[in-house]
Amino acid sequence: MKTKTLSRIPLLSPAPGTRRELVVHRYGEPGAGPKAYIQASLHADEIPAMLVAHHLIGRLDRADAEGAIRGEIVVVPAANPIGLAQFVNGGHAGRYEAGGGGNFNRNWPDLAELVGDDLAEKVDYDPGANQLMIRAAVGAAVEAMTPRNELQSLRVALLRLAHDADIVLDLHCDNDALTHLFLTPHHWPSGEDLARRIGSRATLLAADSGGDAFDEVFSGLWHKLARRFGPDRKIPQACLSATVELRGFADVSDALAEGDADALFRFLQDRGVVAGDPGPLPEAVGEAVPLTAVDVVRAPRAGIVAYRAALGEEVAAGDAIAEILDPMAEDTAKARTPVHAATAGPVFTIRADKFVRPGDTIAKIRGRDPLPDRTGNLLED
The missing domain is CATH 3.40.630.10 (Zn peptidases)
Structure with a gap:
């Protein structure tokens, strides 16, 4: 029935x-x-x-x-x-x-x-x-x-x-x-x-x-x-x-x-x-890890995100996973600002919209150990 x-x-x-x-x-x-x-x-x-x-x-x-x-x-x-x-x-x-x-x-x-x-x-x-x-x-x-x-x-x-x-x-x-x-x-x-x-x-x-x-x-x-x-x-x-x-x-x-x-x-x-x-x-x-172990990578400036690490790629702490490019830079050799990983692990999110403002999340990396800056509200708004 x-x-x-x-x-x-x-x-x-x-x-x-x-x-x-x-x-x-x-x-x-x-x-x-x-x-x-x-x-x-x-x-x-x-x-x-x-x-x-x-x-x-x-x-x-x-x-x-x-x-x-x-x-x-x-x-x-x-x-x-x-x-x-x-x-x-x-x-x-x-x-x-x-x-x-x-x-x-x-x-x-x-x-x-x-x-x-x-x-x-x-x-x-x-x-x-x-x-x-x-x-x-x-x-x-x-x-x-x-x-x-x-x-x-x-x-x-x-x-x-x-x-x-x-x-x-x-x-x-x-x-x-x-x-x-x-x-x-x-x-x-x-x-x-x-x-x-x-x-x-x-x-x-x-x-x-x-x-x-x-x-x-x-x-x-x-x-x-x-x-x-x-x-x-x-x-x-x-x-x-x-x-x-x-x-x-x-x-x-x-x-x-x-x-x-x-x-x-x-x-x-x-x-x-x-x-x-x-x-x-x-x-x-995939692994289970504390949410505090996730590196939420944010843009330090406005510009175009050019990723060096692909979605799913394993990165090491300190790796440059992306660059933020200023399209109005007078000197193209100085137009890019590298953005580095704070932890080692796979990149499990990136950004579909490639133009960002300061503070925008551009990636998340699943680490294993809690990161010192991951306290308080752990979610993006």
């Missing part, structure tokens, strides 16, 4: 004559098994994620028709209809809310802070009972939220869909990049199956990246409460939550998306959410 339902969640209207909504695909029965929540393109101009979600839904539809859904699955294939509609001078501007709300994937609420005081005298030594109690408290808290504008209504709707999931996957892409993954150290190496399924070339571990990103709402709930209440009161790490970076902006093709959707489907089989044999795990193609 098919279990799929389709729903539409309206957002608060920002103006007369304007109405936006989320489309939600649901499979399985609540409480029947593990719950997976998957959303695509919270940064609405990161198109590869939506195409992957499209292909994943097709696979889940077939699995549902075959009676293979063992848990509960919620897929939001376009998680940001606000950003989908934002264009400036013909260019899609889906990363920041045009009304002044900032980055769509920053400043999400701290659920542990929201429910911690109410739970202080209730959690005990039974991790299963604590998990149920915490989820009930969070569910009540997000249900009680009253959004005051369209952006808040989007955030509240997504929180209500995802708050009780065992697995949360937030699908994104970078500028021009290899596939990589953000996880908390509390889910490593237990999350290695996800990294190997998707072919993560760099798995970046941080308990708190400093930006209050969507994925950390759900993983952070559990490790923050565990830290607050101490080891004697057993708080499980009950949600594997990750940001999956599906290469770069231009990597939009059915061939790539079908492969990524197949990898995510097999991961759901690994976790018992979908029945069937997922096959053996692929060999790891």
Whole structure:
């Protein structure tokens, strides 16, 4: 028997004559098994994620028709209809809310802070009972939220869909990049199956990246409460939550998306959410390192980026990975400023737009050891 339902969640209207909504695909029965929540393109101009979600839904539809859904699955294939509609001078501007709300994937609420005081005298030594109690408290808290504008209504709707999931996957892409993954150290190496399924070339571990990103709402709930209440009161790490970076902006093709959707489907089989044999795990193609070990290479001046190191290339600390060229230089021999790597490792992101301003990120290099300047907010805005 098919279990799929389709729903539409309206957002608060920002103006007369304007109405936006989320489309939600649901499979399985609540409480029947593990719950997976998957959303695509919270940064609405990161198109590869939506195409992957499209292909994943097709696979889940077939699995549902075959009676293979063992848990509960919620897929939001376009998680940001606000950003989908934002264009400036013909260019899609889906990363920041045009009304002044900032980055769509920053400043999400701290659920542990929201429910911690109410739970202080209730959690005990039974991790299963604590998990149920915490989820009930969070569910009540997000249900009680009253959004005051369209952006808040989007955030509240997504929180209500995802708050009780065992697995949360937030699908994104970078500028021009290899596939990589953000996880908390509390889910490593237990999350290695996800990294190997998707072919993560760099798995970046941080308990708190400093930006209050969507994925950390759900993983952070559990490790923050565990830290607050101490080891004697057993708080499980009950949600594997990750940001999956599906290469770069231009990597939009059915061939790539079908492969990524197949990898995510097999991961759901690994976790018992979908029945069937997922096959053996692929060999790891990248390492897991602290997010503080990533060298975020920035432009020291404005100009044209001419890369010396290719995407995926291994570099050594001190290597000149790029030059910034001043097209207005009077002496062409002095027009170039080299930019050097601070660590050794593969270059896993570069920049598609080759004209940069001072401070713009031009590359990221996956090192192994924390870098002294990588403190505080570890994410780009």
